[in-house]
Amino acid sequence: MPRKSTVSKSTATAPKAPRKTRTRKTATVKTVTSPTVKPAPVAKPVAKKVIVTTFQGGKVIAKKTTLKRPGTSKLITHQRYMADIATRWAIHNYEIQELLKDFSKGFEIVKPYHAQVVKMLNN
Numbered sequence: 001m002p003r004k005s006t007v008s009k010s011t012a013t014a015p016k017a018p019r020k021t022r023t024r025k026t027a028t029v030k031t032v033t034s035p036t037v038k039p040a041p042v043a044k045p046v047a048k049k050v051i052v053t054t055f056q057g058g059k060v061i062a063k064k065t066t067l068k069r070p071g072t073s074k075l076i077t078h079q080r081y082m083a084d085i086a087t088r089w090a091i092h093n094y095e096i097q098e099l100l101k102d103f104s105k106g107f108e109i110v111k112p113y114h115a116q117v118v119k120m121l122n123n
Helices: 078-122
Strands: 049-056 059-067
Touching: none
Parallel strands: none
Antiparallel strands: 049 059
């Protein structure tokens, strides 16, 4: 923003450029890992792609890429599956209980205002 000069116009010289602010560089942090320690690779299940080619009369008509079903995966036992369902159901019941508590608190907060509106409309 321009500043007012206290110097008279007759002695004033060309206006100076505004002062620039200094920018600072951020410090860079380098991480060094030893060559003997490597992180364990994380295997992600990836479906393999297969190209299906359609022929007619010895000529290629179409090429379509489809996904191949992944190999067998480790399944959990029936007992672990049932225990997981029971745990999830208990969590569901707890959350519903807390939801009902919140609804009842909200109802108790709104109840006096509702009574006041009904009383006002009946008069």
